[in-house]
Structures are given as structure tokens and as C-alpha cells.
Amino acid sequence: MLRELRSRVEQLSYRVGITPTMGWLLFINLAVFIAGRLIGGFSTMLGLPPRWLFNLLAVPAWLPQLILEPWTLVTYMFYHVDFTHIFWNLMWFWAFARLFLMRRTSRQLRNLYILGGLAGGLLYILAYNLFPYFAGVLPAARALGASAAVMAITIAAAYDDPDREVYLYGLLAVRVKWIALAAVAIDVMSVTGSNAGGSIAHIGGAIIGFLYIHMLRRGTDLGAWLNHLLDWGKARPQRQGQRPRFRRYRGNQQHASSSGDSTRQQGTGGQYRRYTPPQDGPGASADRATSQAEKEAEEREIQRIIEKLKQGGYPALTSEEKEKLFRK
Incomplete structure (x- = not known):
């Protein structure tokens, strides 16, 4: 069943022109949202506490509660309650994840999504426990949504290719660096507003998005540990020194x-x-020589596809080229 689900998600991803990793992140967010709405409706009819699912998945700012619910630091970044919240988060993700993938890999997209969510959640928790301004709401405060993860991808894409132009509403050409700077500026000015927790989490995501690309350019992948964790069950080459x-x-x-x-x-x-x-x-x-030659040929082919993508855009690629690029 899981294999069939994976196959369908990947086929649908290719069909709409995105990578399977993008497809999975979108699918998980949508699936959790729909399941949450259904469970919430049945819970109300059964007379169960209305916020039990919210308390199960949203990350608390109060440290004693967080110690009892450590999983929420991960689940909160896939959990939404309002339709407008998930709609704009996923629309923003759709746009900037595609820009990110023009220069980076699907694994790096997956890792940055998780790192951005973790960084946003941790900064939110730190700020609410550190600043007296939030003392009155601290015991009941919780955060949810993919905003911090999406902000990390936004800043990373803008920092990686700052002068790339996108069209707002199909009319106005704007360089992505100005969109990213405007988003960060709005969040900095909103840290004491009605959605202070969300703005603080966005800033945490923005910081990790900048650091991720900055360190990649220096040869360090901050998400390498996630590759080992999430790809644990996949075939791996024998490590040096291993018996x-x-x-x-x-x-x-x-x-x-x-x-x-x-x-x-x-x-x-x-x-x-x-x-x-x-x-x-x-x-x-x-x-070994044959294997090395095959790897070099594959790398040249990937570079050729990337150059074609830069010159003609995504529609210029053939189905075979898209599959090779996404598989990489």
C-alpha cells in the first residue's frame, strides 16, 4: 500500500512539473490538514475536547510542556488549521521551492524545509521564554504551520540567485532579493503584533535559509546529518575502514x-x-574505471540539462530530461 501511494505521488508530481520531494511535502501538508479537519469535526460531534488535536500537533512555547511533547517540534511544521493559512504557505512554497531547485537538489530542499521548521520553532520557544513581554501568554502559547520552513526556502533561493526576476501576478517583474528582503522586514516589524510567534518563527527560518546557502558555498552541508537519518534504510556504499x-x-x-x-x-x-x-x-x-567513467558521463549530462534549464526554462526540458534531473 505504501509503495503504491509513493508511486502515485511521484507520478502526479512529474505530471504537474515538480519533483517528487516537492510533491511529498505538499502531500503531507494537505493530508494532515484534511485529516485534522475531519477528526476535528467528528470530535465535536462526539463531545470530545475541541483542542485536543491542536495540543497534540502544535508546538508549545512553555518549556515544561515542550519536555512532555518533544515531537511537536516536528509535527507543527506540517499542521494547519485555517484554509487561508495553508493556502498561502503552500503557494509560497510552490513558487520558491521551484526557484531553489534550479540550483540545488531535491534532498537539499527536503533538508532545508526541516531545518527551517526546527530553527523557527526553537527561536519562537527561546523568545517567548526570554522576553518578559510574552510572560502573560507563555503557558498557553503554541505555534503551527509551515511558514518558518517556507521562509527558509525563500531566503535560500533569493540568496542563491538574488537577481532572478519573477512576475508578481503575471504583470510586474521583481527580483527575488527584494521580495525576500520585504518579507523579512515585515516580520521584524511584527514581532510584537497579533501574530508575534509566527513572525519570530519566520525570522528563525530566514536565518537558517541564509546560513544554509552560505555554508554550502564553503563546502559544508548543514543538512548532511538529515541525509544519514532519513536515508538510513537505503543502500549505501561501504564506509572506509569498515570490516x-x-x-x-x-x-x-x-x-x-x-x-x-x-x-x-x-x-x-x-x-x-x-x-x-x-x-x-x-x-x-x-x-572501477568503467564505473567512474559512467559517473562522469552522468554528471556531464546533468550539467547539460541544468544549462538548458537556465536558458529555456522548465518547459524546454523533455520528459526524459526532467526525470534525470529530478532523480539526481
């Missing part, structure tokens, strides 16, 4: 073994004899 897996042969059966420095092979008389794995030879060297 190789040897093989134990018994009759015609072959079993993997990672213990010991050698393995043994059963002889015809029922006795075991030591077996030494084959060493690298000319054939292995040739295979």
Missing part, C-alpha cells in the same frame, strides 16, 4: 558472514578448510 563482509561456503550454499578474519569452506569429507576471498585484480580495476 568487509566475507562469505561462508557450505556445499553449494553460500552464506554471508561479517565475523572473523576469514571463512571456511566445507570439503568432500565433511571437513572445513579456510577460504580466502579473492583479491583485487585487473578485472576489478577495469570495473
Whole structure:
């Protein structure tokens, strides 16, 4: 069932011209919103407390409550209550995630979304506990929504390609750096307004968006730890220094073994004899050379597609080129 769902989400993503990662982030936000509305309606009819789901998913600012609900620091960035809230968040995400992907990968988009949400939530919690201005509302204050994560992607896309022009409402050409600066300025001026928590979270997302691209340009990916965490179950190359897996042969059966420095092979008389794995030879060297050549050819192809994307835009790419670029 999960495999079928994944296949459908990816097919729909390709069909509307976005990457599967974008499709999954949109799908999760929409699915949580719809499920929340349905559960909220049934809860009201059953006489359950109206805010139990809100308290389960929204992140609290009060530290004693946060200690009891640490998962909310993740769930809050996918949770929306109002239609207008999720609509504008996802519209903003749709626009700037596509700009971000013109220069960066889908993994980096996923990682930045999570990092932006975490940074926004942490700055919100810190500010509400640090400044006396929020003392009166601190015990009941909670934050929700993808705004901080989307702001991180917005600032990252603008910092990465500041002079790229976009058309507001299809009419007015504006460079993305001015849109990003205006968004940050509005949030800075709104930190004591009616949505103070949201504005503070936006600033946290903006900071991590700037730092993410700044560090990438210096060779450090702040989201590398998320690759190890979220891609844990996928095939990975053997790490340097890791003990190789040897093989134990018994009759015609072959079993993997990672213990010991050698393995043994059963002889015809029922006795075991030591077996030494084959060493690298000319054939292995040739295979490595072929693999390296294939990687270099793939990288050249990706660079060609990116250049074509820059010159002619997304519609200029063929279906095969889009698939290669998104898979990368």
C-alpha cells in the first residue's frame, strides 16, 4: 500500500512539473490538514475536547510542556488549521521551492524545509521564554504551520540567485532579493503584533535559509546529518575502514558472514578448510574505471540539462530530461 501511494505521488508530481520531494511535502501538508479537519469535526460531534488535536500537533512555547511533547517540534511544521493559512504557505512554497531547485537538489530542499521548521520553532520557544513581554501568554502559547520552513526556502533561493526576476501576478517583474528582503522586514516589524510567534518563527527560518546557502558555498552541508537519518534504510556504499563482509561456503550454499578474519569452506569429507576471498585484480580495476567513467558521463549530462534549464526554462526540458534531473 505504501509503495503504491509513493508511486502515485511521484507520478502526479512529474505530471504537474515538480519533483517528487516537492510533491511529498505538499502531500503531507494537505493530508494532515484534511485529516485534522475531519477528526476535528467528528470530535465535536462526539463531545470530545475541541483542542485536543491542536495540543497534540502544535508546538508549545512553555518549556515544561515542550519536555512532555518533544515531537511537536516536528509535527507543527506540517499542521494547519485555517484554509487561508495553508493556502498561502503552500503557494509560497510552490513558487520558491521551484526557484531553489534550479540550483540545488531535491534532498537539499527536503533538508532545508526541516531545518527551517526546527530553527523557527526553537527561536519562537527561546523568545517567548526570554522576553518578559510574552510572560502573560507563555503557558498557553503554541505555534503551527509551515511558514518558518517556507521562509527558509525563500531566503535560500533569493540568496542563491538574488537577481532572478519573477512576475508578481503575471504583470510586474521583481527580483527575488527584494521580495525576500520585504518579507523579512515585515516580520521584524511584527514581532510584537497579533501574530508575534509566527513572525519570530519566520525570522528563525530566514536565518537558517541564509546560513544554509552560505555554508554550502564553503563546502559544508548543514543538512548532511538529515541525509544519514532519513536515508538510513537505503543502500549505501561501504564506509572506509569498515570490516568487509566475507562469505561462508557450505556445499553449494553460500552464506554471508561479517565475523572473523576469514571463512571456511566445507570439503568432500565433511571437513572445513579456510577460504580466502579473492583479491583485487585487473578485472576489478577495469570495473572501477568503467564505473567512474559512467559517473562522469552522468554528471556531464546533468550539467547539460541544468544549462538548458537556465536558458529555456522548465518547459524546454523533455520528459526524459526532467526525470534525470529530478532523480539526481
